[in-house]
Amino acid sequence: MTTLSHVRLWGNPLGTVILQPGERFAAFRYDADFSRNRIPVAPLMMPLSEKPYVFPDLALESFHGLPGLLSNSLPDKFGTTVTNAWLMQNGYAPDAVNAVERLRWLGNRGMGALEFFPSTKEPRPEPRWVDRILQVETLVRFSNAILAWRPPPVSQKPGDPSMEADILDADAMADMLRVCTSAGGARAKAIIAWNPKTHEIRSGPAPVEQGFEDWLIKFDGITQNRDKETADAKGYGVVEFAYYRMAIECGIFMSECRLLEEGGRRHFMTRRFDRLAGGEKLHLQSLAALAHLDFNRAGVYRYEDVFDILDRLEAPRSDAVQLFRRIVFNIIARNQDDHVKNMAFLMDRSGNWSLSPAYDLTFAYHPGGNWTDRHQMTLSGKRDRFTLEDLVVCGKRAGLNRETSKKIVAEIRQVVAGWPGYAEDLCVFPHQRDRIQKGLRLDIC
Incomplete structure (x- = not known):
């Protein structure tokens, strides 16, 4: 059966994505009226x-048979x-559920401004969306339960009561699905509406008039999850928060971040940069989505090429200097999980592109591992053993002279x-x- 989804941007038809029976790759066509608007x-x-x-030609594992524009909206591992x-x-x-169907279930809840709608009602299960107050402790518990669960044997039919009792609660599962x-x-996280005065967390879009804001929370104390090769050790959130503080001191632009303490855990929170103060959405695309780069191909892509992409997007010139600062920080602070999904770009309603605030800046180094033993992107053809000269040459791509780069x-x-000192202040x-x-x-100087 043909699977179809209408795609909207800021309430207007953007196009249609169709997956034909027996095909693995979906086709997307722009809406004729949108094409005349000339918004890129x-x-x-x-x-x-x-x-x-x-x-x-796009890898199915990474793009799910979709163009990068659309696959960017699908969730990753967790x-x-x-x-x-x-x-x-x-x-x-x-x-049995294809990527286009998953986009339709995502609806208007995705990151960025793209929204997905079916053309007709089909006999698929629909979660019971209920906007209500959530407890972080409950979300952590359900996250661990889901990650600990393993699919039943092939001989066992879907729906068999083999999962933990907590997971079988329909309302709890609907909450998890929504946020x-x-x-x-890959890390366990949730998209939430958070009230900084009352510290209430809701599952729906942030009701701004009630003091709620759009945030993302990464759960601390997840015992069953791991990102590639490193487990989510307790304390991971406070390490990322310490790196946030260092990055800000380094002149790197990031969205506001906080720590939320609960039950002996400290969860990392960051304000969503794809949402404006009034709830308006910004169009968001990762580097992987925008340039069709496979984030699973470590060491294939170059930092230098991102400067060219900024030029092609006609982004503000200051973005090139900002990118340079992030590259230097990633190298010196050893953030080697610097793959092409961990860099993104924003577009406003007028079609203006810019580098998004930095995110996922944290210590990521696993000696001997297949993923973070070295950097995911190269600089001067290297993934390790960088020199000051490598960074100075990179600075030229940002329009900086040697003295300014150094x-x-x-x-x-x-x-x-x-x-x-950062670690001591935060009790890492x-x-x-x-x-x-x-x-x-610290030997690069």
């Missing part, structure tokens, strides 16, 4: 055109795990060298503090 929602790989776009558990509970085999399946990344490197190195566990200290590249 995917300028690098999908310029406005009347012809359909299909990309059979969100997919939650979705699959909900499907099994409702009697459906996850493999935990919108954001990307000054920025020295400033960032000085801030990162103060890591023990000693074993984490010391392991990070040993991994910093």
